[in-house]
Amino acid sequence: MSTARNKRDAAALLLVLWAIAVLSFAVLWVADLVGIELESGSADAKRLAARQIALSGVALAMHPRVTREDIALLNQDLADGSKLRVRIRGEGARFNINRLLADQDRVTLKNLFLLWGLNNDEADVLFDRLIDWVDDDAGRQLNGAERADYEAIGIVDAPANRPFRSVDEMGRVMGMEVLAERNPAWRDGFTVFGDGLIDVNEAEADVLQAATGLTPEMVQDILRLRRGGDEIEPSEDDVRFESIDQLGGWLQSSSLPPDRVAARLTTESTVKRIDSRATVDDCEIRISVVTASGGDGGRSTDYLLWEER
Secondary structure: HHHHHHHHHHHHHHHHHHHHHHHHHHHHHHHHHHHHHHHHOHHHHHHHHHHHHHHHHHHHOOOOOOOOOOHHHEEEEOOOOOEEEEEEEHHOEEEEEEHHOOOOOOHHHHHHHHHHHOOHHHHHHHHHHHHHOOOOOOOOOOOOHHHHHHOOOOOOOOOOOOOOOOOOHHHHOOOHHHHHHOOOOHHHHHHOOOOOOOOOOOOHHHHHHHOOOOHHHHHHHHHHHHHOOOOOOOOOOOOOOHHHHHHHHHHHHOOHHHHHHHOOOEOOOOOOEEHHHHHHHOOEEEEEEEEEEOOOOOOOOOEEEEEEE
């Protein structure tokens, strides 16, 4: 049994080394391209080079033996000055907006909006307008907005009266411009993928606080424990919760029912997000990929999102 395990480990190591070799080859090829084209100042060449490096980062992060803690592998400063930065995260670090709205979870969304700078009335209005966007148009929420309201400000074909198909679509809802002013990074708190469970090993402070009803001090205690001794996340000394039961002491102090909070948390997201960012000279390309393991025991991968910026 030990011999079989050693063989599997050896095979896995060879796969990792192969992945590294592929990345190295791509980087060397790109470096040669950049070295030639930068002399002529070609912006298109820089973009091509940065994209190739970013694609290599995605391929590397997709390898089953590469984890979020492989910092040296996922963050590289190349000899020609180009840079690669890759982060692997569970999509449970974000709220599934469709799940929150289907559950009519006003408390959680309002708590998040309040953390992001809206006042109580603004948060109520925005929640109602989000509901009106996804409902079947059976009725208007107290502070909602329906077709006539959108047409009055020159927006046609709104609301959609179906679940959101992307996070960017949320930006079309009346009132989201106010949220964008208070928190320009609001998109980082939402997703339309996954089962809606919040990953306690991945979520940032605002998402974790809104999901659990804990005080800011308690949330910071959890984050400090997660970051390990070096206070950096992700890194090799990170502490990962293996069971929601490990949060029991904190959850008993929640302003929400502990059982209800525990039921909405997870320690491992089945949907993953890879952000691969490459910089060549003054050109930066970012590729974001959201993937889910297939229904065949994880032997295949479904690509839910591919986004390049």
